[in-house]
Amino acid sequence: MKTAAFPELASMAFRNLGRHRVKTAVTVTAVAISVALYIFIDGWLLGMNLDSKRNIVAFEAGAARIQSKAWFAKKDELPMYESFGGHEALSARLDEAGFDTAPRFLFEGTLLSRERSAPIAFIAMDPGREAKLLRWQDYVASGRAPVPGRFEIALGSMAAGKLRVDLPARPDAAEFEAMLAAAADADEAVFVRGLYLDAPPDRVAPAEFRRLKPVLAAMPGGKDVLRAYELPWDGDAWRxxxxxxxxxxxxxxxxxxxxxxxxxxxHTLRPDASRTDRDRLWAILAASGRMDVRISTVIDIKELPARVDASKFEAELLPALRSDDRALASRAYPADPASGDRALAEADPGRRDRLLRAMLDAGFAPAVRHVNQLIDAVVVGTVDSPNPKTNGNVAYMPSDALQDEAGMMLEGRITELLVRAKGADDTALPDPGESPRAVKAALGGALPAGLEVYGWLDGVEDYIAASRGDEVSTRVMVGLLFVLSFIGIANTMLMAILERSKETGMLRALGMTGGQVLAVYVMEAAAIGLLGSAIGVAAGCLVNVPMVAYGIDYSGMLENMGTDYGYRVVAFFRSAWNPPVIAASALVATLVSGLMAIPPTLRALKVPVTESLRFE
Amino acid sequence: MKRTIAACALAALLAIPALAQDAAAILAHVDSNEGYSSISYKGTMTIEYRGKRFVKTFESVARGRNESWVEFTNPEDRGTRYLKRDGRLYVWSPDTEEVMLISGHLLKESMMGSDLSYEDTIDSETLSARYVPALKGTEDVDGRKAYVLELIARKKTESYPKQVLWVDAETLSVLRFELYALSGARLKDYRLVRSELIGGRFFPVEFEMRDLLRKGSRTVFAMREVQLDVPLPDSAFSMRRLEQ
Incomplete structure (x- = not known):
């Protein structure tokens, strides 16, 4: 094809667009919708993932965490017996290397309030060091953060609401009376009453509402009531x-x-109640015992069992051990001549430790003992952060209060040591200088055997699964939309080329080469793609502007889903700008559109010119 | 005067080991009183929780402290079976038709909604082997004189680090006991309702258990047609029977 003919060919292609306006418009619209949707979905996913990642780092994990390999392997069970000691030496080393560290001990239990109970994941931590590394203490919505040395709890706001250990937002009559009774004197009672507004009922039965409607419509202020209620789709009640x-x-x-x-x-808690007022109300309710709770849990302790039944030893323990450990176990547990049961006779501490490790790795249950524990504590605040994990069934407690038999017998042991570079920017994801490899290098061989440094994404499989799942499903969906658009373009071009068979034959008879004919049709299709892409990019960006600035409020939906839906985003899902993807989606749509013209054109070019000229 | 003081001091010194020995002897008697080579009975478990009442019936056999079998017969739970053997507890449910091993933290869960946890049912060792007893004196329990024994766990890994027992001074039956957490908080209460003289010993055939962490809850166990030390076949405690 001669380059000099290109402008004329391009001109022909663009004129052809105008000759088939309806088909062109339909196809351009399809491409535009696909491109706009792709930009919207991609920006939305990117925004959710970016926010989630930032919130994981800032509220849950820091940049890296040091855990025992055995704990990490069983982390879903929160195996407290796989804790480790001596973390202060690691912290000192990392401090010198420019890292902040926060020790934590994780355990499970049931939290019992005066009225209810709920399973809770407890995080025993050092409030001061935790504040250097994580941000949840900045989001204590009511009350305050726990103070070291006390049996105090900061509880996730959703759990606090369920257990009724928070400031009641909408107490019923009985609860409100109890709150007034909690006031120490008349002044306090007046203060409590003044913090709550007299609220209209949440629901009104349809029959009652029908009766009230004409009365309200006729009275001053009645129309405001009618506007304040709506009948949902189920028609159950006006709400x-x-x-x-x-x-x-x-x-x-x-x-x-x-x-x-x-x-x-x-009653409804005044939305304009000041922090001071809320704190005073919290103090009044706490003094009445509303915030008193009990933690029912078990302390798991690893220990070589003193005796093992003969059948259990043979059938369960030995097959689960490696061959050298089997020999060790057989020597450590000689058979009782009378009963055949095995009694522990090993005294050497090294061999006992090795055998215990082997039993734990083999999942031999008798090597872990469970001691019942019940701890009295008080909820001093509720956490309501941008990361839903902190707002659910999670309780933060000072670890120094749990060191002895009145607590969890921690004796200085922890289950994880969180690590983040000093002065790291909260809004930035960890850089390579905070990677597990960098942390390990900073420790310089001081990391004891059995411990490992894990990245911040290593413990959040639920988020990764949700993110990957959503990414695949939405991209497949949008990909299908693209395919449909391209089929539309292919169809449009096929029809156009078939309809113009006679015209194509004439052009070829007048001396136009096959390549030039092909170029005209490819340019025509590519122009459809380009137009669609341009409109799609514009529409996608227009939708993205408010999505980036404000997002979509999913709080209603999330209330039903709880806090375990994977993403670490609360209420507003915001999008993010992704310029490379925006440009690439426009480019790909244009290119693929152009390519769609090739098969039908080649087919048309195979037909002899004389036959094309006879086409009706 | 000096002689009197010396005599009192000597008496006190002698009394301490004597009292300790008494406590150990009482606990050994409690162990032997509740021990058996085998048992067969039909039982009823009446659970009262949050104002509701649930009655569950079951049949049970056990051999020593290590093997037991329970099968529920009330319509709601018919066919649910528990097997304890080799220190492990298995359950078979007609809903899932699968055998499940109850282990780890599951052992802390309530058994069939009662005030008893699975863990409470699987202790194999005697109290004497697990606890050091101390006689704290005597008290009146429902009109009967009872020794008060405080049991402190020999090892810090014991599930209940402390127990307090009220033992009938006449029959040496346990009239009441309390189970404590490591912090010293009381977790569970047991009260004997009725015991019967079976095979020359007073055997508890009806008792009440309260999990103090479950508000308004209590469970009464009643046993009937109790037979002690009867021969039982190995097949009574087989996995095959559990899966049938």
Whole structure:
């Protein structure tokens, strides 16, 4: 093809676009929707993942964590018997190398409030060192963070709500009366009453609402009540709108009562209550015992069993051990001549340790003993951070209070040591200088055998699974949309080329080469792709602007999903800009569109010119 | 005067080991009183929890402290079976038709919604082997004179680090006991409702258990048609029977 003919060929291609306006418009729209959707979905996924990763680092994991390999292998069980001591030496070394560290001991238990109970993951930590590395203490929504040396708990806000160890947002009549009774004197009672607004009922039965409607419509302020309620799709009851203004609750409640509707008083914590007021209310409720809790748990202790049943020794333990450990076990547990049972006779500490390790690695249950423990504590604050994991069934406690038999018999042992570079930016993900390899290098061989440095993503499989799953499914969905668009382009071009068979034959008879004909059609298809891409990019970016700035409020949905949906994002899912993907999606759509014209054109070019000229 | 003081001091010194020996002897008697080579009975478990009442019936056999079999017969739980052997506890449920090993933290869970945990059912060793007893005096329990024994675990890995027993001074049956957590907080209460003289010993046939962490909860176990020291075949405690 001569280069000089290119402008003319391009001109022909663009003129052809105008000749088939409807088909061109439909195809351009399909491409535009695909590109816009791809940009939207990609930006949304990127935003959610970026926020999630930042929140994992800032609220859960730091940049790296040192754990025992045995603990990591069984981390879903939170095996407290796989804890380790001597972490202060590691912390000192890392401190010199420019890292902050936060020791933690994780365990499970049941938290019992005065009214309810819930399974909770407890994090025993050093509040001061934790604050240097993680940010959850900045998000203590009510009350305060726990103080070292005390049996105090900062509890995830959702768990606190379920257990009723928080500031009640909407107490019922009985709970409100109990709160007033908790006041030490009349002044406090007035203060408590003043913090709550008289709220209209959440639900009104349809029959009652029908009766009230004409009365409310005729009375001053009644229309505000009618506007404040909505009937959801299930038609079960009229419900107070979520966006109803609490400031107007008093008038709404008064209007309903004036209309003759008798309802149980319900109160709402003033949305404008100051931090000082909330703290005072917390202190009043805490003094009444509302925040007192008990932790029911077990302390798992690894220990060589003194005796092992003969059958259990032979059938369960020995087959699970390596051959050299089998010999060690047989020597350490000689058979009792009378019963055949095995009694521990090994005294050498080294061999005992090795055998215990072998039993634990083999999952031999009698090597772990469970001691019942019940600890009295008090909830001093609730955590409501941007990372839902901190807001669920999680409790933070000072580890120094749990060191002896009144606590968890920690005796200086921890299950993990979190690591982050000093002064690291919260909004930035860890850089290579904070990688496990870098932390290991900073320790310079001081890492004891059995311990390992893990990356911040190593312990968040739930997030990785959710992220990968969503990424694959949404990209497949959008990919299918793309395929459909391209099929549309292919179809449009096929029809156009078939319809123009006579015209193609004439052009070829007049001396146009096959390559030039092909170029015209490819350019025509590519122009459709380019137009669609341009519109798609513009639309995608327009949608992305508010998505990046404000996001979508998923709080209603998340209330039902709890805190275990993988992503570490609360309420607002925000998008992020991804310029390379935006440019690539436009380029790919244009290129693929152009390529779609090749097969039908080649087919048309195979037909002899004389036959093309006879085509009707 | 000096002689009197010396005599009192000597008496006190002698009394300490004597009292300790008494405590050990009482506990040994408690162990032997509740020990058996085998047992067969039909039982009823009445659970009261949060104002509701659940009645479960079952049949059970056991051999020594290491082997036992329980099969529930009430309509809601019919076919649910538990087998304890080799220090392990297995359950077979007709819903899943699978054998499951109850181990680790699962052992802390309530057994069939009762005030008893699985762990409470699988202790194999005698109290004397696991605890050091101390006689704390005598008290009146429901009109009966009872020795008060405080048991402190020999090892710090014992599930309940402390127990307190009220032992009938006449029959040496356990009238009441309390189980404590490591922190010293009371976790569970047991009260004997009725014991019967079976095979020359007073055997508890009805008792009440309370898990103090479950508000408003209690479980009453009643045994009938109790037969002690009857021969039982090995097949009564086989995995095959559990899976049938």
């Amino acid at each position: 107070l709108r979520k966006d109803a203004r609490p400031a107007a609750f008093g008038e709404l409640a008064a209007a309903l009562r004036a209309a003759g509707f008798d309802f149980q008083p319900r």
